[in-house]
Amino acid sequence: MSEVQSDTAAVSEERDVTELVLQDILTGMLPAGTWLKQIDLERRYDCTRPEVRRALDRLSQKRLVAHVPNRGYHVYQPDDRRAKEVSDIRVILETAVADRMVVNATPDSIATLRGLARYFDEMTLTGTILEHYEANLAFHRELLLLGDNQELVDLVSEIRQRTSSAPVSQWRTRARIEKSGREHHMMIDALEARDAEELKRLIALHIRQPADTPK
Amino acid sequence: MSEVQSDTAAVSEERDVTELVLQDILTGMLPAGTWLKQIDLERRYDCTRPEVRRALDRLSQKRLVAHVPNRGYHVYQPDDRRAKEVSDIRVILETAVADRMVVNATPDSIATLRGLARYFDEMTLTGTILEHYEANLAFHRELLLLGDNQELVDLVSEIRQRTSSAPVSQWRTRARIEKSGREHHMMIDALEARDAEELKRLIALHIRQPADTPK
């Protein structure tokens, strides 16, 4: 393992190491199963030992990495059962507030969502994996905000990271990504038409799709 | 399957400090707003500085304590809006799997639940606040397990801690506690009768009750 990404460390002077490691796991730069040696991370992100340890502790609390005492930390192996359970939870949470989203939708918020959906499509073509991932996050976050439950928005953002440790398998084909983009627009359409049931259907489909198809 | 917590607490000479601080926050021993000075915690729990800091970092990640840079950590002030949002989330999650709970309920699991409900009632009279709290947790955990989604069980345990920083206001009167105990048994009755709708109604009522009444 050689230090390939010294440029990421160079640009950000005081960025939280936890975020950096998290991103590298989510973007697949640190594949599942990788042992995260403290020395390596120290050099890779140009930070101190305590910073590395705090990051690893936080990530293991979030269950993104596993901690084996006296052996070290390694990126969690994606677990099919867990992945399914997590997407079930997301379906439950996001469809549960669909009614409220329809009620709270204003022309303004719909315009914002259109913009974010378009930005996602743009990033499909021109952006990095990370930018694309974050564009997707931003869209869903904005949509969920209409549910008028800030805690739920944060919670979904949180559990979303929980099994996205398999970004490769989830965002594999371009066809699927483009389908996701189209679904975003369809959700906005349902929102505009105040059709809560259709919105729920679309959300469930949208979330389950990536996890279910590989089987 | 049933793990006895009292053993682990007594036997393990080196119990995790995070758990100890967490418990003291949940039981109201460390009231909301309290500044958690590192020196104090060090002495209080007879542990080292790094242990204290790791615990504080973990608790601030869980948003149970707030961190003000160069000022320290203090127990989160309970927030009415957040509390309401969290119980809404709990209602969504726990009622969502009610159908599956009804389907998966066996005579065995119902017997276990009866035992836990009785144990809760017992602790109402003879137990400490902590034992009582944990008995309640154990009952709801066992109930949720019937939903056949381990991630959801863990998630609920997690968000449950998120606003329980107001244990005093939640468990104030004996009358309410006894009502909770009765509701546990009613839930089991609904489960036994395979009445999913009644179970949902009871769960929603049970969760919302403590938070809504004070208003």
Added chain:
DNA sequence: GTATCCTAAATTGGCGCCAATATTGGTAAC
């Protein structure tokens, strides 16, 4: 030639010190 044991290198993780910063109390000036 292979398996086992023992030694050496590497890695984790506990612990304490010290600098940077905030807070409090006291003093002086208005």
Added chain:
DNA sequence: GTTACCAATATTGGCGCCAATTTAGGATAC
């Protein structure tokens, strides 16, 4: 008498060292 400023104290938080444990490699015995 009150306010503002300064100094002393207390608290946080960064950093590095060293012990404990594991792993890998080599040597020896069978």
